[in-house]
Amino acid sequence: SIIINLNISKASFSEVVLAEEKRTQKLVAIKCIPKKALEGKETSIENEIAVLHKIKHANIVSLEEIFESKSHLYLVMQLVSGGELFDRIIEKGFYTEKDASKLIQQILDAVKYLHDMGIVHRDLKPENLLYYSMDEDSKIMISDFGLSKIEGSGSVMSTACGTPGYVAPEVLAQKPYSKAVDCWSIGVIAYILLCGYPPFYDENDAKLFEQILKAEYEFDSPYWDDISDSAKDFILHLMEKDPNVRYTCDQALQHPWIAEDTALDKNIHESVSAQIKKNFAKSKWKQAFNATAVVRHMRRLQLGCPQNVESGADPLSNCTYRCHPTSRV
Structure with missing residues (x-):
């Protein structure tokens, strides 16, 4: 599964193109998945669609239609x-801290909504957090439900999945786990938002996993001074080794750092942004389309139809959308 991003993106078995609804000229992202590539992966994509169909929340990227x-x-x-998120x-x-607190509050609201519906995301990480628009006060959106699981929809969750630096200890321990894994990941994200580096890091995966399994992390000086x-305190309650003691989304939303006025107004931009650049530099950032540039580009062009999607007529030509072939990367 791939992150539905403003960037027109590509994954191992799908790509995303920018498209326009003919009637309203509203821009959308269309995830194009060759059925050949789905062979053996049908369950994964069916699961993602089942999850997306169920959810409607202001801070979650929505599935509009399927063709x-x-x-x-x-x-x-x-x-x-x-x-x-990091780019912004x-x-x-x-x-x-107040900015970080507001971001985490939105994430908690969205994940609480998922949990209330019996859905566990299982892959919460900064790369899956995208801003809705270029506006200064834009809301944050959760994307990529490729690893999501609906509780009660089959076996007990015990599959080790997710992104190593963000997974909860019980996942690595290969124990049965629950929605508490998402709360751990939110704690990791909150940690990074306040210092710019991850709580667990090692070039060696085995050593990284060892740190996570022990829930060994520090609030290092001078970055946390x-x-x-x-x-x-908020982070300690979310990055709690024991999932039975770990804060739920409800509890986290009631913590003073979120619900009251304890988040500081001090500018921590210089230190945090320097650490983000050092620890999360990605070549794909440089390669990605800038959001406003893509939108302007699309507006300037005479929008056509996808080419080479399959032989014969354009499969979307009779529907409500039109795509531009150059909107692919």
Whole structure:
């Protein structure tokens, strides 16, 4: 599964193109999945669609429609055009604990909604958090439900999955786990938002897993010297080794760092952005389309139809959307 991003993206078995609804000229992202590539992966994509069909939340990228042709499956997704979380933080000149608290509150609201519906995301990480628009006060959106699981929809969750630095200890221990794994990941994200580096790191995966299994992390000086005790307490409750003691989304939303006024207003931008650049530099950032540039580009062009999607007529030509062939990367 791939992140539905403002960037027109490509994955091992699917790609995303920018498209326009003919009637309203509203821009959307269409995830194009060749059926040949789905052989053996049908369960994964069916699971993602089942999850997406169930959810409607202001901070979650929505599935608008599904189309099918002989050779392809097309998922019409809400377009989020504000870019990645880290990029936005780096671009800011001013960034505080309060900003981080507001971001985490939105994530908690969305994940609480998922959990209330019996859905566990299982792959929460900064790369899956995208801004809805380029507006200064844009909301944050959760994307990529490729690893999501509906509780009670089969076996007990015990499959080790997710992204190593963000997975909870019980996942690595290959024990049965629950929605508490998402709360751990939110704790890791909150930690990174306040210092710019991950709580667990080692070039050697075995050593990294050992750190996570023991829940061994520090609030290192000088990076945490100006961070409030309330923020540290919040993280400690989410990055709690025992999933039975770990805060739920409900409890986290009631913590003073989220619900009250304990998040500090001090500007921590210089230190945090320097650490993000050092620890999360990705070549794909440089290669990715800038959101506004893509939108402007699409507006300037005479929008055509996809080419070479399959032989014969364009499968989307009779539907409500039109795509541009150059909108692929």
